[in-house]
Amino acid sequence: MLPLASSxxxxxxxxxxxxxxxxxxxxxxxxxxxxxxxxxxxxVFYLYDMAVVKVMFSAVVTxxxxxxxxxxxxxxxxxxLYIEPTNLTAQIVGGLLFGxxxxxxxxxxxxxxxxxxxxxxxxxxxxxxxxxxxxAYAELTPGIDDWYKATALGELTLPSxxxxxxxxxxxxxxxxxxxxxxxxxxLEQRFKHLRPAx
Amino acid sequence: MSTLTQARLGVGRQADRSTAQPFMNPYxxxxxxxxxxxxxxxxxxxxxxxxxxxxxxxTWLTGLVSPAHLQASVVHLKYWNDGAPLLNWTLxxxxxxxxxxxxxxWMGHRFSWTIERGPxxxxxxxxxxxxxxxxxxxxxxxxxxGCTSGxxxxxxxxLNVGSLVFLASVFAAAFGVAYFVRKEWL
Numbered sequence: 554m555l556p557l558a559s560s561x562x563x564x565x566x567x568x569x570x571x572x573x574x575x576x577x578x579x580x581x582x583x584x585x586x587x588x589x590x591x592x593x594x595x596x597v598f599y600l601y602d603m604a605v606v607k608v609m610f611s612a613v614v615t616x617x618x619x620x621x622x623x624x625x626x627x628x629x630x631x632x633x634l635y636i637e638p639t640n641l642t643a644q645i646v647g648g649l650l651f652g653x654x655x656x657x658x659x660x661x662x663x664x665x666x667x668x669x670x671x672x673x674x675x676x677x678x679x680x681x682x683x684x685x686x687x688x689a690y691a692e693l694t695p696g697i698d699d700w701y702k703a704t705a706l707g708e709l710t711l712p713s714x715x716x717x718x719x720x721x722x723x724x725x726x727x728x729x730x731x732x733x734x735x736x737x738x739x740l741e742q743r744f745k746h747l748r749p750a751x
Numbered sequence: 752m753s754t755l756t757q758a759r760l761g762v763g764r765q766a767d768r769s770t771a772q773p774f775m776n777p778y779x780x781x782x783x784x785x786x787x788x789x790x791x792x793x794x795x796x797x798x799x800x801x802x803x804x805x806x807x808x809x810t811w812l813t814g815l816v817s818p819a820h821l822q823a824s825v826v827h828l829k830y831w832n833d834g835a836p837l838l839n840w841t842l843x844x845x846x847x848x849x850x851x852x853x854x855x856x857w858m859g860h861r862f863s864w865t866i867e868r869g870p871x872x873x874x875x876x877x878x879x880x881x882x883x884x885x886x887x888x889x890x891x892x893x894x895x896x897g898c899t900s901g902x903x904x905x906x907x908x909x910l911n912v913g914s915l916v917f918l919a920s921v922f923a924a925a926f927g928v929a930y931f932v933r934k935e936w937l
Binding site: 589645 | 788797878904
């Protein structure tokens with residue numbers, strides 16, 4: 554029964570080996586998608602290249618559908634998967650800060666690895682900025698973890714909040730992706746003049 | 752023009768770009784990324800992440816500089832791991848990601864020792880903004896308990912409401928700020 558971690562005890566060594574192997578696939582997929590390039594990543598915010606949304610949304614649909622199929626087939630226990638408790642204030646304020654940092658810095662934490670691995674100096678500087686950011690955060694906000702726990706709403710998912718089953722959401726997400734693909738192709742056509750020459 | 756002069760003028764960099772292979776079809780790349788995330792869920796029961804790796808590195812650095820300071824910080828103690836902060840799951844994931852991206856870049860001839868920026872901004876200014884953006888992103892990711900990997904991808908895939916709210920907030924802010932930094936990219 555999956556997830557494996559629910560029925561097996563991995564040693565620290567094998568856990569870290571698994572992390573390395575999964576990271577290999579993660580970084581490979583990110584670089585293939587073009588996410589080692591800040592210009593490719595930020596292009597989405599000027600609408601001339603929607604690759605970021607295309608990649609992210611099709612990844613989400615793939616994983617969502619896969620989790621649903623595995624659990625309906627009795628091979629995966631969804632209740633064993635970790636769900637981060639929702640804290641709306643934290644996710645909204647944190648998301649706004651993160652989004653601003655993304656378009657100004659050109660990367661996000663994962664994609665900066667793809668940038669560094671392919672020689673992008675700005676990716677290295679972005680990662681240094683992140684390191685400085687987590688250091689500053691640790692100094693300035695020691696009480697924020699307690700606040701997060703005290704004000705969190707608990708483990709909320711669309712099925713648990715709406716009462717509409719996961720299978721229906723899989724269909725909704727596939728429909729949104731299909732319609733979105735059509736819409737994004739039109740956007741890219743409409744804004745192609747914004748693509749820089751070099 | 753000699754090759755040396757070309758390299759100095761950055762002409763070589765342009766030549767590198769012209770031999771680089773195009774990126775993968777985005778829907779196919781997304782499918783690949785989704786499979787990696789699905790396997791991660793199936794094996795570990797948790798998804799991907801990235802920011803925690805940076806936090807573990809920060810804790811390790813703090814421990815090198817001032818062990819007493821580290822012991823007084825609740826945030827750092829979470830990543831202390833009984834004195835072995837570098838043996839962090841997400842940090843190993845990041846090291847793997849570096850190797851995987853290097854492999855993909857090497858296969859596609861996309862390695863290029865360069866600075867990603869639009870044609871109308873200086874390298875120096877771009878690097879300053881890269882640092883500032885990294886700093887702000889890290890604070891946002893810490894507050895939201897995840898970044899594009901840990902919240903947006905991992906959480907959305909299991910229909911986590913907080914993750915979907917995070918994703919919407921990220922795009923709202925980025926689209927809003929994009930206008931003001933258009934000289935950096937366009």
